[in-house]
Amino acid sequence: MAATGGLMFGYDIGISGGVTSMPSFLKEFFPTVYKKIHEPGLAESNYCKYDNKGLQLFTSSLYLAALTATMFASTSTRKIGRRITMLIAGIFFIVGTVLNAAATNLAMLIVGRLLLGCGVGFANQAVPVFLSEIAPTRIRAALDILFQLNVTIGILFANIINYFTAQIKVVDTPNSLIERSHLDEGKKVLKKIRGIDNVEPEFNELVEASEMAKEVKHPFRNLLMRKNRPSLVIAILLQVFQQLTGSNAIMFYAPVFFNTLGFAGDTSLYSAVITGAVNVLSTIVSISLVDKLGRRILLLEAGVQMLISQLVIAVVLGLEASRNNC
Structure with missing residues (x-):
């Protein structure tokens, strides 16, 4: 139940890429982009057509809010507990979702995304800690990955929370x-x-x-002590390099990517669904293997696989961009 905190994060990643490729959404909130895409006679490539600061603000506002909220969520998780912090995240998700659903202009859309980002920041802080602390040692790694599994399910599906989940006490x-x-x-x-x-x-x-x-009077000061630096540096760099691979950008803009490569509207969305399905299945494989093989083996294997995949994607997109001279 706690791991479902990742559903909304995954949902926000998956839904944004889809709506930004839908004509009705673009016509309502980004008419300039819509005009570039649908006006006959324009020779611009799809790369240039989607170059819009408002659209970029719409997609990035969630992550900016999540980054800021995480700073406060750290204190909240420690002072008032993991469960309350997850409930706070839920409130942000609900308010942000309602505001986005009722949005009539770009400002309401951005504010809703900011609130959803706050929910992401609080959930991503509390849920992994909750899972790791509540899990038995023998399956702790697998249960930790349940959060990521829910993120991938959220990317694949836009789920409605069932009424009966309100009866479950966490x-x-x-x-x-x-x-x-x-x-x-x-x-x-x-x-x-x-x-x-x-x-x-x-x-x-x-x-x-x-x-x-x-x-421990000064936990952050102790964290910077010489004996703790190697572990601290590794932990930070793992997260940094995971983001620098650009995998989130590919998942986020999957329908747009497929669209720029020549896939028709519905086909681009269908291709993104396939990508999301592979994402979910891969996470399930990780859950079944992580406690047997260990985190390190899976991390190294994933690194090699990611490198090969990203090189292929870079070559394909690079050739497409050079061909369009954008």
Whole structure:
């Protein structure tokens, strides 16, 4: 249930690329782009036709808001708990969705996207922490990937939340409850999620870890200590290089990419669906293998696969761009 926090993130990635290739959407909110695409006699290529600052603002505003919201979500996750932070993300998603659905001009559309971005920032901060802390050790890696699985499902589908999910009560993690001195409640939740009554060893470890964490007066300063720098640098660079590959841009603009390569309107959307389906299936394969092979093996394999795929995409798009002289 908690992992479904990734659905809206994936939905926002998948839906934007689709609507920006739809004539009705462009005509309503980006008439200049619509005119370039549909006005007869214009010799511009599709690359040039989609070059519009308003359209770029529409797509990037979500990520700008997500980046900013993450700064606040870090404190929220620590101070008021993972569960409350996820609920805050849900509120942002609901308000942003309603505003976007009711949008009559570009300003309302941008504000809605900003609110959705805040939801992304809070969800992406709290959900992975929640999953890693609540999961049994033997399947922790697989459960962590459930968030990514939901992101890929969100890219593939625009799901409506079922009414009955409101009847499911989501508890906070034992770690978060213990951090906030709710020891009895933390032990109760630990018994519930482990399915056994004898949780004393794990509970005592959590309490001890919480006490040790409270003794750290300057956590960010300690993070920068020499002994912690290698792990810190690796963690940061992994995320940086993942973004620099441009894979998100390809998923985000998939229908537009296929359109620029000569696919017709419906065919470009259909091709994007195939890409999204492969994305989901690949994530399912990762879930089944990560606890057996380990994170490092999958990371190295994915890096090689990504390199080859991106080189092919770069060559194809480069040839197309040079041919259009855009």
